[in-house]
Amino acid sequence: MKTTSNSEETFLAINQHVSKTCPFTEAELTLFNSLLEVRTVKKKTFLLQQGEVCDFEAYINKGCIRSYYINENGFEVILQFAVEDWWVSDIASFHEQQPSNQFIETLEDCELLVLTGEAKEQLLQQIPKFERLFRLMVQRNLASLQHRLMNTISMNAEEKYLDFSKRYPTIAQRVPQLHIASFLGMSAEFLSKVRTRLAKK
Amino acid sequence: MNNTSSTERLILRKVTVEDADFLLELLNTPSWLEYIGDRNIHTLEAAAEYIINGPLPFYAKHGFGSYCVELRDSGTRIGMCGLYKRDNLNYYDLGFALLPEYEGKGYAREACEFVLKESREVLKFQSLLAITDKSNLRSIQLLERLGFQWKGDFSFENNPEILNCFQLSLVEKTVAPPLTIVITEELTLEQKATVRKIWNSVYPDSLVLPTADDFDLYLEPLGKQRHYLLKDLSSELLGWGITFERENNRWFAMILDDSMHRTGMGTVLLKRMQADQPQLSGWVIDHKNAVRTDGKPYLSPVEFYLKNKFTLESETRLELPTISAVCIRYNHENN
Incomplete structure (x- = not known):
């Protein structure tokens, strides 16, 4: 993984994305952007492997990612696809700091904006308004999971x-x-x- | 086309060896390397060789192909656009690539539209395909704007990479889906079962193979078998051809699923077999008395073979209780 130099364009999409949930000032967005790490990742790279602790939430600027686990028969079961304007993480591993049972792998060359656990803590302390963003994100994610669960069953x-x-x-x-x-x-x-x-x- | 054609802003013309410098640049742009592949061309000589072995013989054979795209105003060469033919795909496919500094200005679209018009109006093709890398969103978007539809995943035989296959229909009537021809020396049990099913539905009832053993008995005496399997993108078998050796001659047989009827796919499958064999012999039923198991008449394919450069050998006949047929022969050198 390599870290690239940041330009305004790099943060254009994510700033629009967060501004949809509530208004932020220039200064707040600048602080937010400074806490993000820009990573370009080649395709077929693991961002997370089973057994590792997930220490990121990654916003996809460009690319396509899948997360999956390997079931008892040794088959890959895909949990989620993510493309531009989506976030990827293993929420349980990230918040509990427990080893993950998932693999998160890029399917294309990707550009990611990564928020580590530490950076996220800082962000929430300095701009509490971001709590709302993450609550909405979790809400949406849960709704989509429920939808997926019901579809699977019915x-x-x-x-x-x-x-x-x-x-x-x-x-x-x-x-x-x-x-x-x-x-x-x-x-x-x-x-x-x-x-x-x-x-x- | 003639050697040069033009559109509003572009000139499309056949590539010549003089374009080696340009091809060397184009074949090594980041997007060519990422989305099309590394052709391993790093010198002018290699680029010239690429032109001599690729586009030039293609033009000579077909009269069209992949063209060099120039700006009309300045004569600057900006990319390539045109048609390619893969041995084992049933239609020609559209390909395009521009130097990065000319992307995003609608040039690719303009060049592609010319090629589509030529395909529809001059070459009278029924359909075109396009193969893209899964992550090549820009090309995917252009193809969809041009009216292509995504048909599924596709891989070339020698490369496991999974690609997208798009298709555009150029005529009103329904065309065959994207099909590949897979060649094998031996059929699997499953393939035999499907071939037998097609056989029993399209051949006259006197030739029906009631059990799997009957098919094995038919195949057993045939020497040096080469099977040609016509499959759709989900690997469903829609046609089968075989060539084999008997008394020092290469013989053949072929059948197509009813859904392939009148789509031109018979010619596609036959041409593939003709490409491998300079001579082919076969038996065809040349009368109208045969009936299929579904009660429909069995239509004699004699016309079809004559159209595909076979000749009729009227005095050589096969007269058995199950079949009355005439011998047809194809000889590459006579054509």
Whole structure:
């Protein structure tokens, strides 16, 4: 991983992103930006591996990332995809400082803005308004997890794929289909059949 | 096209050996290396060789290909855009690349639109494909603006990298989906089962293979088998061809799933087999009395083979209780 020099453009997206939740002053944003670490990461790099403690929340400026765990049968199960304007982290490991059971891996060359645990603490002490940002983030994340849980329980394969393509229209083209199959809890062959069936409709 | 054509802001023309300096630069830009691949061309000589072995014979064979894109105003060479053909894909595919300083100005779109127009109006193609890296968002966006649709994942045979396959239909009627031809010397059990299923549905009822053993009995005596499997992106088998040796001649047979009927895919599969074999012989039913198991008449494919440079050998016939057929032969040297 390499740290690059920061320009205003680097923080443009994230500043818009945080400003959606509440207004910040120039000075507040400058302080916020100074606490972020800019990292460019090659594709197929692990940001986190099972057994490590996750010490970051990373905002994606550019690129695509997946998080997954390996189940008892040795298969990868994908928990989440993340693209531009999303955050990635292992929330449990980050907050409890416990070893993670997840892998977080870049699928493309990425540019990330990384907030470490320490930097986040500083940020919250100096600008308490950021609490609201992170509360909303957790809220959204929980809602999306609930949605995913309900889909897993109640939808058939075709509905799952249609819902996925609607919610994440660009991801299907950006990640290999076997990853999408893993995210949806089906085999790649089966997903292929589902897509063929849908195409014929 | 002729050697040069122009659009509003661009000139598209065939590449010549004089463009070696430009190709050397283009093939080593960061985006070419990241999204297309390292062609390992680091000298003028290597670039000239690339042109001599790539675009030039392609133009000679097809009359079109991948063009050099120039700015009309200054004559500056800014990129390449045009059609490529992969041995094992069923349609031509669109490719483009610009030097980084000319990206984002709509030049790629303008050049691609010219190539699409040529494909539709002059070359009369039914469909084009485009293959992109998964992370090449800029190209994906352009393809979608041009009307291409994402059809699924695709990998080249010698590279495990998973890529995107897009398709554009250039005609009103439905076209075949993106298909690959995979060549193997032996069929798996699963492949045999699918081939037998297609066989039983499209051949006359007198030729039906009721069990897996019957298919094995058919294949057993055939020497030096080469199987050509026509598959869609989800690996579903939609056609099968075989060439084999019998009495020092190369023989062949081929069948296509009904969904491939009248899509031009028969020619695609046959051409692939013809590319490997200078001579091919086969038996075809040349009468209208054969009936399929679904009750529909079996249509004689004689016309199809004549169109594809086979000749009829009227006096050589196969007359068995199960089949009455005439011999057809293809000889590369006569064509």
